[in-house]
Amino acid sequence: MKAVIKKYMVGYTDQGEGTPLVFAHAFPLSKAMWQPQVDALTDTYRVITIDLPGHGESDIVLWNDTLDGYAKSIICLLDHLGIARAVVVGLSMGGYTVFSLYRHYPERILGMVLADTRAQADSEEGKAGRQSMAEMAFKDGPSAIADVMLPKLLAPSTIQNHGEIVEQVRQMILQTSTAAIVIDLVAMAARPDSTDLLSTITCPTLVIVGEDDVATPVGESRYIAERIAGSTLVTIPEAGHLSNFEQPTAFNDALRNFLTTQRF
Numbered sequence: 001m002k003a004v005i006k007k008y009m010v011g012y013t014d015q016g017e018g019t020p021l022v023f024a025h026a027f028p029l030s031k032a033m034w035q036p037q038v039d040a041l042t043d044t045y046r047v048i049t050i051d052l053p054g055h056g057e058s059d060i061v062l063w064n065d066t067l068d069g070y071a072k073s074i075i076c077l078l079d080h081l082g083i084a085r086a087v088v089v090g091l092s093m094g095g096y097t098v099f100s101l102y103r104h105y106p107e108r109i110l111g112m113v114l115a116d117t118r119a120q121a122d123s124e125e126g127k128a129g130r131q132s133m134a135e136m137a138f139k140d141g142p143s144a145i146a147d148v149m150l151p152k153l154l155a156p157s158t159i160q161n162h163g164e165i166v167e168q169v170r171q172m173i174l175q176t177s178t179a180a181i182v183i184d185l186v187a188m189a190a191r192p193d194s195t196d197l198l199s200t201i202t203c204p205t206l207v208i209v210g211e212d213d214v215a216t217p218v219g220e221s222r223y224i225a226e227r228i229a230g231s232t233l234v235t236i237p238e239a240g241h242l243s244n245f246e247q248p249t250a251f252n253d254a255l256r257n258f259l260t261t262q263r264f
Contacts (some may be wrong), residue, residue, distance in 0.1 A: 002057055005076045011057025012050045012077055016042030019085035019110070022074060023049045024094030026116075026153070026242065027184045028115045028145060029172045030056035036248030037089075041256065045264075048086070050077055052097070055182030065094075065183050071100035075108060084108070086158060087264055090254070091115040091244060092216065093184060099194040102201060111204040111262055113255060114243055115215050116241050118220040119227075121193035130185040137181045146173040155212035155240035186244040198227035205231040206258040208251065210239030232258065 002242065003010050015030060019161035025036040040049050051058035052070045061069065068199075072096070078086060086112045089097035095117025102109055136144050150166060151159065159164055196229040205228045210223035218235060225233035235254060239247040 001024065003072075003077075007079050008058065008059040010050065010059075010073065010080075011056055012048060012056075012075055013038060014046070014048050016044070016046045018045040018048045018050060019259070020078075020083050020131040021259075022078070022086045022088050023047070023155075024070070024090040024097045025049070025052060025055065025075065026092035026094055027056075027167070027188065028142070028149065028176045030175065030183045030227070032056065032172055033169075033242065033245050037131055037244060037255070040248070042257075043127055045259070048077070048083075050074060052093075054183055055176055060177075060179055060183065066187050067096050067100045068104065070097045070187070071104060071231060072243065074101060074181065075105055076106065085110045087111040087113070087259065089113040089115065092117050092241060093188060094195075094253060096188060096191050099197060100191075102203075103194070103197055106203075109203050111206075111258075111264060112201070113206045113208065113258065114221070115208040115251075116210055116216050116243055117195040117224075118216045119198055119224050120220075121191055122189050127189045130189040134182045136176050136184045142174050142179055142181060144175055147264075148172050149173060152215045153241045155210060155238060155246060157212070157238050158240060158246045161205070164247070169242065169245065172264060187212070195227070198224060198236045199229070201228045201231075203264045204258070204264075205256065207231055208243060209233070209235055210243035211235050211237050212239060213241045213243070215241040219247050 054060040
């Protein structure tokens with residue numbers, strides 16, 4: 001689906017009925033990464049996925065070139081769809097976007113799922129790494145980014161045993177424009193530290209992480225869960241950074257159990 005919102009094209013999916021669940025994708029992918037969750041959850045919930053600005057079917061929005069801007073794009077879509085409140089699910093960069101949502105629009109959030117993400121801002125070393133990757137994207141394009149990112153996104157067991165997953169993720173990266181990749185990198189490097197935000201979160205929260213995540217290791221998710229009162233931490237075996245895509249059954253079971261327990 002597509003909609004023109006505030007003069008820009010936004011790509012999204014909207015399927016099922018029930019409590020709205022909104023999914024925010026990782027860098028440098030698209031809403032397509034959430035297909036396993038769309039397939040599993042639309043029998044019970046209204047499942048909405050969005051292409052963040054510049055990804056998939058969404059236009060680049062120059063005034064939305066920060067994570068706060070990405071959060072605003074989600075709010076604009078919810079307004080377009082007539083949805084007052086939703087459970088928001090974000091993985092990696094999507095998790096950073098969920099933090100921005102809670103920081104600015106807590107009244108719109110029924111609950112949150114923070115998957116394979118971290119609360120801390122980038123270190124100076126991390127910012128320098130993003131700058132180097134942006135320069136690589138300008139020079140060599142998305143294919144070079146795919147080569148660098150795949151070992152960071154996927155567990156060694158996935159790379160060794162599931163070539164079809166590797167290829168699907170590669171294709172998602174190749175379909176992302178160089179401009180979108182660079183804007184993401186700048187936005188992530190500039191994001192604020194969300195550590196102090198954690199203790200203020202009062203909505204039901206699930207934290208999920210792949211056991212073999214090298215990009216945001218298990219300790220990062222444990223740090224988040226320990227600081228959000230009443231939150232639950234679930235570790236997914238044989239999954240890397242893209243735990244939802246590598247081990248969809250385990251991820252979906254954790255998500256459905258959380259939603260059922262919270263009576264969403």
